[in-house]
Every structure is written in structure tokens, then in C-alpha cells.
Amino acid sequence: MNTLKPSERMKIPRNRAIEQSPEERIRNFEEVSKGFDEERALIEASRCLECKNPVCIEGCPVNVDVISFIRLITEKKYLEAVQKIRETNYLPAICGRVCPQEEQCEKVCTLGRKYEPVAIGKLERFVADYEMSIGGFVVPTIETKRKEKVAIVGSGPAGLTCAAELAKMGYNVTIFEALHDVGGVLRYGIPEFRLPREILDVEVDRIRQLGVQIYTNFVVGRTATVDDLFDEWGFSAVFLASGAGTPHFMGIPGENLNGVYSANEFLTRVNLMKAYKFPEYDTPIRIGNEVAVIGGGNTAMDAVRTARRLGAEKAYLIYRRSRAEMPARLEEIHHAEEEGVEFILLTNPTRIIGDEQKNVVAIECQRMELGEPDASGRRKPIPIPNSEFVLPVQTVIEAVGQAPNPIIQATTPGLETTKKGTVVSDEQQATKRQGVFAGGDLTRGGATVILAMRDGRKAAEAIHKYLQNSH
Secondary structure, rough: OOOOOHHHHHOOOOOOOOEEHHHHOOOOOOOEEEEEEHHHHHHOOOOOOOOOOOOHHHHHOOOHHHHHHHHHOOOOOOHHHHHHOOOOOOHHHHHHHHOOOHHHHHHHHHHHHOOOOOOEEEEEEEEHHHHHHHHOOOOOOOOOOOEEEEEOOOOOHHHHHHHHHHHHHHOOEEEEEEOOOOOOHHOOOOOOOOOOOHHHHHHHHHHOOOEEEEEEOOOEOOEEEEHHHHHOOOOOOEEEOOOOOEOOOOOOOOOOOOOOOEEHHHHHHHHHHHHHOOOOOOOOOOOOOOOEEEEEHHHHHHHHHHHHHHOOEEEEEEOOHHHHHHOHHHHHHHHHHHHHOOOEOOEEEEEEEEEEEEEEEEEEEEEEEEEOOOOOOOOEEEEEEEEEEEEEEEEEEEEEEEEEEHHHHHHHOOOEOOOOEEEEEOOOOOOOOOOOOEEEHHHHHOOOOOHHHHHHHHHHHHHHHHHOOOO
């Protein structure tokens, strides 16, 4: 129990996580943040005001019962705390690391109005890691066994969440993953220094322990179509969660030169194919001493911080708006700056310059200023005439967004898609095609892990309702 008065709780400063020093971590791929130890976790939990109206729960896309799990931490009931989180979020060790809490639960924390908000994300990670360290995970008991089979296409955060929720309800769930390993963007997109693979492996294994079957190297739309899953495999419903793995490019001259990557290819090679462990793994990746990453989101931060670890002496992040408009997490921006990344803001590349061998040697950029807000509500960048300059670089990585692979849309009659190639689904994640649901980046374009998880949860509830009503 927290015996401190609210006025005393407010005076406790927010705890900082234990972290590797920047000098040390730019030479390795080990996790940057080591999270809280027990002492820090208990002090941080004691800052919670236990509000009568806990807005932090509404601030969480999957409505984790924040106030209850933090109260359990103050009582040192760490396993009960993580079980409380898992009632609505089956991947606490992942979310505690990669979820943008500062834009969600922590953003609306009452304490944060006057002081720094409670470090809800770090507390979530603490209890999830504690459970792992003592082997305290218990597979939930499944009360009812149902005969219907549900197919999940894609094993990213939306697919994994939907699979876990349906399996807990007693359905026979099978995940089909196109790549050779499970996790989707959690595995190929997010570097080890933010999300260690062993954490992801443990979380995936816990979904398998619910009885979920997983097929890898299975491309829905090629190996089997959605129609085949219904007709030949006997599935009663399908949830499409195949993500957005097709990169956008800027369309500037020089993009076909050697040394230009999409962030998608760059990160997949490093994360999924372990290029940073060459020659132990046979997927080398060559980068120059000077690297430019274009973009301002989390993917851009991941790419530029990875480039530093692969030996880039100068790593530039080129972004066409100002720092205030950057969509990346504040923690990632802060870590990138600590690691020596140079931010070139209010700047837009106009062309990539190559030598006679078609290798990148420089990038030409133009300075920008911010005009009126555009449709997204952010101020529109406007080029400043005659402000071009050239930056010597040997590698350019573009992190300017991505779209879904069109293979499922092209092979599934009855799906409605947008101009951007995303699949249209309603509030309950149902598509125009009966029995087919969709969510995550396939319906949103590139978005956050937690929003994909929310889609997975909503889809599981909707599929359950649909299957109950089809009898």
C-alpha cells in the first residue's frame, strides 16, 4: 500500500532508467536501456496519485488497468502486476520497450500536468522482466474449447495479439508468416538495441503455449490464397495483418545509385539477416564513413543509430521540418543525439550524386521554412530559393514511409482498398468481404506497435462475435 499523501508523492522526482553510456553502446547492438531495478521501480510506483478517474487507462490504446498494476507494484506483487497487464496486453515486455507511452498513457497522467508523469512504460517493463527472470509465467487456463478455426495472416504485433486473444477464447488459431522467422516489424524493423530478440522469442513462445500454430515461409496470395484458406483449409474467419513492407521513395534523381537503401531493406538486412555479425552470417552490408538518413520518424532514428553502430563516422539525419514536428519518440531522438547523430533540420534532399562507377559520393539538399499547416495539421515545409548545398556521403538511407505489399489485395476478391494500397476495414476491423477482418499497418499504413495491437484485440472480439452469430 502507498502510505504517502498525494502532496508527498508529487515531490518525488521521476526516476531515470539505467542505460549504457553512449561511448560504449555505439560499439555494440546490446540494449541501450536496462530499465529499472527494484528500488527504482518501487520509488517510481509510489509517485502514482491513484486518481479517482484514472485517465491513463483511457490514454492506453488497449486500456491496460494502469492504476491497478502500479498499486500491485507498491505491494511488491510483481507477478500479479504483470498478470493484470496481460488481461488486455499479451506482450508486456515488448510494449514496455517500444510503446510511445509519452504520447499515450503518460501524456494524460494527472501528475504530468504540473510535474513529470509517472514512468508507466518503464514500470510495465520492470514487471515483465521480473517475471522472465524468475520463470514466473503461467499459461492462462482456457475454459472453453471451440471447434472453429481462425487464420491470421502475418505475425507482427496485430497478428500476434489477435492470435493470443482468440486462443484464450478457445479457438483453433493458425498464423501464416511470409518470412522465415516470426515477429513481423518487431523482428525486421526494430533493432536489437531497442528490442532484444530473446525478449521477442519469449513473447512469441508464450503465444505458441496457448496452442497457436505458426507456419513460416508461407506467403498468403502465393502459397495459398485467402479463398484457399476458407475452402481447402477449412478456416471460418481470416484476420489480415500482413503489415506495410513496401518502402516509399522520394522520386529524386540518383536513387538508383549504389549505396542507396530504403530503411526497410537496410534494417531487414541488419536485424533479420544479422548483417552486423558478418562473416558469421552471410549477408554483408556496406556503408560509407558518411551516411545520410532521410526522415524524422522512429524508422529513421533506428536506421541512423544502426549506421553509427556499423561504423559510420558521420551519421546525418535529414528532415524537412523542425525538431518539434518530428514524429519519432523523444527518447529515440535523445538517444540519437547522445550517440553523435547530426540532425540537419528544415532541409530536403533534391538529388543524390554519384561518381563514374555509379557509387554515391554526395547528396544535394535545399533549406526549407515552415508555412501554413497542411492536412495532417503539421506546418508545410516550403523550399527557400537558392539555398542548395552539397553534403559528401557514401550511403543514403530513405525512411520516408511505406505501404502494404499488394499481393493479398490482388488475390482476394471483394476487398476494398484505398489509393495508398491499404485495406479498408470498419471500426470492428471487418472488411467488405464476409469473414475477413484486417488491421495494423495493412489498414493504417506505417503506424505504432500499440495501435496495431489495439486492432488485433478489436479484431479478436469482432471475430468471436461473428463466429457466435454464424451458427
